[in-house]
Ligand code: ADP
């Protein structure tokens with residue numbers, strides 16, 4: 596149902612950056628170790644994500660483009676467990692309904708599969724090379740939904756949103772080698788060696804990378820780990836703060852506030868630290884299903900976690916002054 600998919604696309608796919616997010620999260624879910632993102636014209640040319648992950652078996656490829664056809668929920672209980680980032684089964688059909696999409700995918704068997712959709716219509720389905728992994732090419736974005744095309748901001752703005760989301764994904768997944776090439780120019784590359792400090796240095800600069808403190812805190816429900824900047828290294832915007840839950844990038848106002856509170860009076864008003872903080876918790880304590888784009892999360896025991904975060908940072912910073 597093309598119309599239903601287009602409506603769903605309105606929620607999940609607002610702009611080129613949302614497509615990158617959905618495609619890269621699919622690649623991460625598929626256990627990729629390497630993900631290459633290649634974009635032209637800030638996403639209005641082509642958006643391409645190539646991974647070396649599990650791939651999709653030929654008999655499952657068409658199914659993956661059906662709404663709510665997720666391979667990631669097998670029981671009702673799973674709905675409440677966020678083991679993987681995508682679990683709504685909406686991204687691929689949504690993207691395919693508002694663009695031209697060519698996917699080539701292979702599981703490492705004898706042969707792979709190519710599938711082509713244009714504005715939600717299946718155009719082609721055939722055998723393809725057997726190289727393990729998935730390559731998704733999206734072009735003509737919003738060609739059939741002109742209102743949404745008009746709603747896009749300038750190419751520079753769309754590009755910076757894309758860069759922002761790629762940065763977060765790379766910070767949240769330091770063990771995956773992620774590269775981003777725009778209009779033929781490599782903008783970013785992470786090594787995929789698990790070293791968050793290196794990813795921070797690659798994104799925010801070598802000087803920032805050198806001024807980070809490692810933090811660790813735990814209580815019976817939560818474990819907090821990460822890198823937080825020395826109080827002397829601050830930024831005028833909170834966009835350098837990345838919070839991940841079980842290594843998934845999220846937004847949560849209370850937790851952001853807790854980080855800032857951890858710095859106390861060390862942080863001047865209107866200044867923000869550079870941080871990458873991961874919280875490990877039982878997926879039962881998080882409900883990511885608040886917004887289709889799955890970035891704003893609701894948590895049980897949020898206040899308890901906020902306290903753990905602020906005291907962990909507070910103690911680390913107090914130690915620096917001894
Ligand atoms: P969801 O991620 O919510 O399950 P999607 O529409 O994003 O829904 O993807 C549908 C299905 O297609 C996934 O459940 C997965 O089985 C498969 N899939 C999508 N992208 C990839 C990929 N890069 N590698 C392997 N499988 C993929």
Ligand code: MG
Nearest residue numbers: 617621681686
């Ligand atoms: Mg998905």
